[in-house]
């Protein structure tokens with residue numbers, strides 16, 4: 432049997448973090464060696480929450496301390512954007528390969544991380560959405576955008592989400608930008624009678640963010656043509672839907688020597 436990949440997880444008590452702790456702990460090719468959180472320094476994870484029954488790795492509030500103590504191969508970052516940037520930079524500085532699900536990092540931060548990872552020849556995967564169906568929805572939207580240039584992206588998430596638009600909606604628009612020239616949509620004299628009525632604008636496409644209790648993560652991309660519309664939709668009904676992508680990213684990042692933004696770049 433191969434030596435397991437030593438993993439640390441940032442944000443272990445969060446909705447995604449909990450799911451990732453379970454997935455990593457139950458996979459014999461991975462070893463959860465520590466977690467990074469805001470609180471509970473020095474406690475065992477099993478002491479923090481009943482859900483972590485039998486998981487005895489330690490909680491650290493300082494990622495440097497965690498890395499020095501546990502010598503991990505990989506950081507799975509699932510916390511908040513305010514903390515994520517420093518976590519990823521620190522991981523890269525210690526040759527620990529980041530797998531990042533946290534959204535809300537700005538373009539400057541992403542560019543800086545890309546430079547650090549590529550200059551150091553160290554793998555780093557940032558995936559705005561780990562669900563395989565969501566990646567296909569983005570790729571299908573990009574394919575369709577070659578033929579339909581008028582596009583509205585409607586992303587729908589639970590009401591505890593901090594960032595809007597979602598990372599997935601931004602990434603979808605970026606993929607579409609690769610095949611569609613900027614185009615102002617709607618009537619040239621269109622007036623927004625209420626600010627935000629037409630959503631956010633990316634190269635003339637519109638992005639609408641819905642936040643409601645009961646939702647998990649959903650996106651509809653509507654493309655309009657002459658006498659027809661095409662609707663492409665993806666739904667995540669639980670957070671297990673993201674774990675196939677997290678698992679694949681941990682395995683893949685260990686073989687990478689560069690920065691990757693988007694799961695579509697590592698899927699066969």
Ligand SMILES: NC(=O)c1ccc[n+]([C@@H]2O[C@H](COP(=O)([O-])OP(=O)(O)OC[C@H]3O[C@@H](n4cnc5c(N)ncnc54)[C@H](O)[C@@H]3O)[C@@H](O)[C@H]2O)c1
Pocket residue numbers: 441442443444445446447448467468469509510511512514531532533534535558559560561562673
């Ligand atoms: N890429 C994907 O497929 C995907 C899927 C779901 C969520 N997300 C993103 O993952 C992130 C987490 O989502 P969530 O729903 O689990 O959020 P959450 O609020 O449930 O969890 C975030 C956790 O991070 C912890 N935290 C805050 N500051 C921290 C710090 N300095 N160090 C370590 N932990 C810290 C919080 O205490 C909380 O437990 C968000 O950015 C979300 O957009 C991405």
Ligand SMILES: O=C(O)C1=N[C@H](C(=O)O)CCC1
Pocket residue numbers: 534559560561588589592593596597598599600647648
């Ligand atoms: O629950 C969230 O928050 C999610 N965020 C990601 C995004 O911003 O696109 C992906 C889906 C879930």
